[in-house]
Amino acid sequence: MKFNSEDFFKICNGIPFLACLSPRELSDIESVVIVKKFYKNQIIVLEEEEAAYFYFIISGKVKVIHYNEAGKELMLAIHKRYDYFGEMSILDGKTSPATIVAMDDCTIGFITRSNFVKLVMSNEKSLQKIIALLCSRLRDAWSMLNILGFAEAGEKVRAALKIFSQKFGTPEKNGIIINIKLTHKDLANFAAVSRETASRIISSLMKAGEIEMIDNKYFLLKHSFFNK
Amino acid sequence: MKFNSEDFFKICNGIPFLACLSPRELSDIESVVIVKKFYKNQIIVLEEEEAAYFYFIISGKVKVIHYNEAGKELMLAIHKRYDYFGEMSILDGKTSPATIVAMDDCTIGFITRSNFVKLVMSNEKSLQKIIALLCSRLRDAWSMLNILGFAEAGEKVRAALKIFSQKFGTPEKNGIIINIKLTHKDLANFAAVSRETASRIISSLMKAGEIEMIDNKYFLLKHSFFNK
DNA sequence: ACTGCTTTGTGATTGAGATCACAGATGCCT
DNA sequence: AGGCATCTGTGATCTCAATCACAAAGCAGT
Numbered sequence: 001m002k003f004n005s006e007d008f009f010k011i012c013n014g015i016p017f018l019a020c021l022s023p024r025e026l027s028d029i030e031s032v033v034i035v036k037k038f039y040k041n042q043i044i045v046l047e048e049e050e051a052a053y054f055y056f057i058i059s060g061k062v063k064v065i066h067y068n069e070a071g072k073e074l075m076l077a078i079h080k081r082y083d084y085f086g087e088m089s090i091l092d093g094k095t096s097p098a099t100i101v102a103m104d105d106c107t108i109g110f111i112t113r114s115n116f117v118k119l120v121m122s123n124e125k126s127l128q129k130i131i132a133l134l135c136s137r138l139r140d141a142w143s144m145l146n147i148l149g150f151a152e153a154g155e156k157v158r159a160a161l162k163i164f165s166q167k168f169g170t171p172e173k174n175g176i177i178i179n180i181k182l183t184h185k186d187l188a189n190f191a192a193v194s195r196e197t198a199s200r201i202i203s204s205l206m207k208a209g210e211i212e213m214i215d216n217k218y219f220l221l222k223h224s225f226f227n228k
Numbered sequence: 229m230k231f232n233s234e235d236f237f238k239i240c241n242g243i244p245f246l247a248c249l250s251p252r253e254l255s256d257i258e259s260v261v262i263v264k265k266f267y268k269n270q271i272i273v274l275e276e277e278e279a280a281y282f283y284f285i286i287s288g289k290v291k292v293i294h295y296n297e298a299g300k301e302l303m304l305a306i307h308k309r310y311d312y313f314g315e316m317s318i319l320d321g322k323t324s325p326a327t328i329v330a331m332d333d334c335t336i337g338f339i340t341r342s343n344f345v346k347l348v349m350s351n352e353k354s355l356q357k358i359i360a361l362l363c364s365r366l367r368d369a370w371s372m373l374n375i376l377g378f379a380e381a382g383e384k385v386r387a388a389l390k391i392f393s394q395k396f397g398t399p400e401k402n403g404i405i406i407n408i409k410l411t412h413k414d415l416a417n418f419a420a421v422s423r424e425t426a427s428r429i430i431s432s433l434m435k436a437g438e439i440e441m442i443d444n445k446y447f448l449l450k451h452s453f454f455n456k
Numbered sequence: 457a458c459t460g461c462t463t464t465g466t467g468a469t470t471g472a473g474a475t476c477a478c479a480g481a482t483g484c485c486t
Numbered sequence: 487a488g489g490c491a492t493c494t495g496t497g498a499t500c501t502c503a504a505t506c507a508c509a510a511a512g513c514a515g516t
Contacts, residue, residue: 200466
């Protein structure tokens with residue numbers, strides 16, 4: 001996997017607090033980017049680790065997870081190519097709030113904290129974009145709280161599918177396809193239900209014709225899925 | 229309840245993104261503050277409402293809640309005197325992510341969005357403080373997610389008590405007293421368990437000597453409570 | 457194609473906690 | 487003081503989903 005200037009500008013374009021910088025400033029940043037490969041299931045950031053880098057994904061997917069005392073895994077998010085992560089600890093200097101694991105073989109670019117602070121956080125426009133980003137993360141977290149707090153298993157799984165369809169979906173004649181491979185286990189960890197329960201709910205949604213599998217790999221959420 | 233300059237400066241002092249402004253700038257802000265009374269159980273902000281104001285509490289307490297489809301109430305936070313809220317919608321211009329209800333009779337100060345943007349968000353130092361604030365809110369939300377996701381009822385209630393003790397606690401010889409009146413229902417709504425379950429758990433914690441009630445009103449969390 | 461790992465499907469059992477149902481307490485109002 | 491409303495305590499049920507337990511299906515590597 002090669003990483004060139006063109007890729008870099010494309011990535012920056014998708015990151016609001018970088019997109020607002022001048023080409024000149026972006027070049028400065030590009031010159032301090034480090035690129036590294038990670039293999040499937042490899043841990044990229046460990047929870048409670050000191051803040052070190054701001055990361056963006058050049059290829060592959062990662063998951064953001066948290067293990068509870070019983071060793072169960074709660075999945076907080078999945079990030080794909082051109083997404084970024086690790087900004088929290090960079091911004092407040094505290095330890096990482098979660099563990100990041102590669103879901104595939106990944107190529108990750110990263111920028112040290114000091115470079116990030118020097119090159120990005122001195123720009124007022126960028127600061128405002130960062131605020132907007134944090135607000136949206138916070139809104140996501142709160143809507144997740146509402147789901148995990150009281151919803152029953154069926155609702156949790158539906159909500160999980162909806163969230164993934166917003167992030168990874170492409171519209172189709174019949175509905176929306178979620179363009180990443182999600183196992184029942186992934187879905188269960190995200191929805192905070194057991195794998196078996198997730199499997200049963202998925203089966204029943206398929207029987208009801210609300211969803212189907214494409215190539216035995218991708219979820220297609222039919223229109224009927226969205227009309228509750 | 230009177231509200232004077234002295235109160236105002238005291239409040240600002242507790243709000244990092246205002247504390248960093250000059251006395252001059254604070255006076256400008258003070259001159260646009262509106263003060264209003266709300267009565268117990270009155271709704272101050274309704275979820276999905278358009279962003280209108282930044283609020284701070286001059287006296288009283290408010291709760292941040294969300295109702296699910298079944299009409300159950302999930303409590304996301306309690307704010308007390310000198311705390312503030314409503315910054316989310318001011319910052320990103322979107323609707324309020326939750327409903328705010330007065331828990332007592334309250335006196336609330338507020339600032340319109342345009343004044344807030346003009347007077348606060350033009351200052352780089354303030355922007356950085358706001359970022360720090362959002363990060364900490366996000367960390368709180370995430371730790372809450374971990375609890376609601378997988379913990380069993382007993383753990384949820386203990387976690388709720390711990391969180392309240394951090395925000396409202398004063399240390400004592402025997403432990404920490406939570407200085408606000410919390411009903412079992414409040415605790416249950418915060419921990420996302422039923423009122424009855426919360427009551428039973430509290431009873432058993434009292435039997436175990438880990439907590440006790442002061443004046444039949446305030447929780448005292450004994451040292452043993454904290455050693456798991 | 458054979459071996460072994462991961463994923464999926466589905467029954468059976470179990471259990472934690474929601475719900476229902478009161479009764480007694482505690483406040484709060486006039 | 488007396489009356490109403492809100493809280494609290496605790497049993498008895500009931501239900502949803504976790505857990506246990508396999509078998510079958512996919513898939514990946516040699």
